[in-house]
Amino acid sequence: MPMSKTLITSILMVLILYWLAFSNAVIFGTITDSTTNQALAYVNVYLPQTTIGCVSDSNGHFELKKLPAGRHLIVFQRIGYKRVQKYITLKKSHVIRLNIQMLSKIVNSENIIVEDTRWKSPFSDFFQSEYQLTRAQIKNQPGAFEDPLRSLHIITGIVNQSDYTSNMYI
Numbered sequence: 001m002p003m004s005k006t007l008i009t010s011i012l013m014v015l016i017l018y019w020l021a022f023s024n025a026v027i028f029g030t031i032t033d034s035t036t037n038q039a040l041a042y043v044n045v046y047l048p049q050t051t052i053g054c055v056s057d058s059n060g061h062f063e064l065k066k067l068p069a070g071r072h073l074i075v076f077q078r079i080g081y082k083r084v085q086k087y088i089t090l091k092k093s094h095v096i097r098l099n100i101q102m103l104s105k106i107v108n109s110e111n112i113i114v115e116d117t118r119w120k121s122p123f124s125d126f127f128q129s130e131y132q133l134t135r136a137q138i139k140n141q142p143g144a145f146e147d148p149l150r151s152l153h154i155i156t157g158i159v160n161q162s163d164y165t166s167n168m169y170i
Contacts, residue, residue: 025090027098028063030054031076034101043078043102069094076100080107111133 009146031040039060046053056062056117059074064074081102088096111132 024065025067025069025092025094025096026063026065027067027074027088027090027096028061029098029100031060031062031100031102033081034103036100039076040081040102043076043081045074045076047072048075074098076102078102080104 031043031045032038033040039058041055041056041058041060043060043062044053045056045062045064047067052064052067053129054062054064067090069090071087071089074086074088076086082105084100084102086100088098090096111134113132140152
């Protein structure tokens with residue numbers, strides 16, 4: 001008799017752990033430009049006031065995993081596009097496909113100044129420089145319309161960490 005109770009308890013525990021492990025919802029989909037229907041890369045997708053988020057890949061695909069059940073606000077944001085917000089109600093183990101179209105918007109900016117304030121040297125007056133890009137220079141750079149930060153690559157000494165982040169090294 002004790003053997004059967006142990007076996008039943010073990011089976012129940014395994015089933016409960018399995019249910020808990022796979023009870024989170026998933027939202028995935030594709031993000032495109034509403035005018036051209038082209039996929040949008042590097043769109044930030046996140047749930048505000050949580051640590052849950054991702055960035056769309058070069059094909060515009062995104063996937064949010066391990067989402068708890070309930071009603072959530074999902075934000076889609078990228079420079080040069082109007083922010084999109086969607087409310088979604090999730091149940092446990094739901095898998096939802098969500099295709100988003102974003103409308104482009106013009107970003108007006110006079111100058112972009114990149115400044116490093118993390119490290120100060122006693123010789124900083126000798127090594128500092130300032131380089132200002134005009135609106136025309138930014139506009140004429142390849143890919144600047146989609147992502148104005150790409151314009152900074154023409155400045156000697158500025159390097160992007162990777163294609164998936166906007167982190168830059170000077």
